[in-house]
């Protein structure tokens with residue numbers, strides 16, 4: 001996963017502005033002066049603002065020159081620039097590779113503007129150790145949130161889940177539990193929570209009874225519920241009816257229009273031609289997602305990458321269209337890639353491409369795509385009251401962009417400054 005070319009390229013971009021050089025990585029009050037603020041809620045940019053940071057938080061957001069109290073010594077001139085909340089990639093898999101490789105991956109993600117990641121299944125022993133190392137600042141990286149997976153017994157022959165569960169019998173690891181409708185759900189959810197997971201993730205070989213019981217107990221004990229959008233034989237509508245918080249992977253919604261099947265390996269080869277997005281079953285599903293507050297973790301990036309044949313192209317077109325319709329109906333869209341830094345040709349994290357796909361593929365307004373990767377992503381991890389938007393009291397995870405992302409979403413790539421928890425991670 002280490003890519004020396006990328007690291008060298010980023011190192012060249014790391015020439016700091018003199019006034020901030022001494023404070024790199026340390027926590028001092030900072031004034032970002034005379035900048036346009038895009039706050040992550042979908043609201044229009046506010047030009048000519050000052051943003052004051054103190055103690056790792058946003059202290060003031062005021063018209064330029066109107067800040068109260070002592071002016072911080074560290075000033076970033078924001079004139080002509082745009083400040084947005086730090087981006088989330090709300091669908092990653094950090095894996096269990098060598099420590100140095102994963103630390104480099106996280107560092108490059110942060111330097112590329114990703115200030116939070118949401119790991120959607122893996123070995124939580126490894127993931128929580130990375131989380132700890134970021135919190136203690138042993139390594140530089142985004143804030144890390146993760147899930148604990150639950151699936152039916154049939155999934156526990158999959159090499160990925162066996163790899164993530166080494167040392168345990170298949171289905172017995174606390175972060176990768178096997179369960180059926182008749183399982184002791186109180187114990188299963190309590191065990192999952194014990195891993196430090198933000199959410200449980202329901203995966204496959206789960207019927208509507210399993211899904212309903214898992215979700216009900218999770219709601220009682222507290223963790224969020226995310227799910228593969230179809231849990232074979234469970235349908236998307238089973239998850240929505242049960243009260244799941246978020247469905248992952250847009251194309252799996254197509255299974256709503258097909259007879260129930262346990263054929264999980266076919267998940268990416270749904271009946272895209274026979275079940276158009278405008279069909280009543282899909283429309284009803286999307287409307288119920290809006291009514292129940294079920295978010296869609298679209299992951300267009302990974303399907304864009306796989307659009308190399310007829311099936312892949314049909315899947316991407318369908319994914320774009322269903323995400324578009326969901327957004328039109330007011331379903332909360334959450335941005336995640338399933339690939340963090342997965343494109344060797346792209347010097348920046350994949351979330352920038354995901355934003356482009358959300359706008360140019362799924363037709364979201366740039367402001368709504370930014371909200372999908374900031375406020376909505378924070379919501380999906382249950383931390384929207386502290387991170388993901390720009391307002392006094394919020395964690396100072398911020399990007400200063402050179403160019404306006406509302407006129408061209410690709411301008412999220414014009415990174416000048418990355419701040420995480422009020423510390424300068426990158427300054428160009």
Ligand SMILES: [Zn+2]
Pocket residue numbers: 091092093120338
């Ligand atoms: Zn994934």
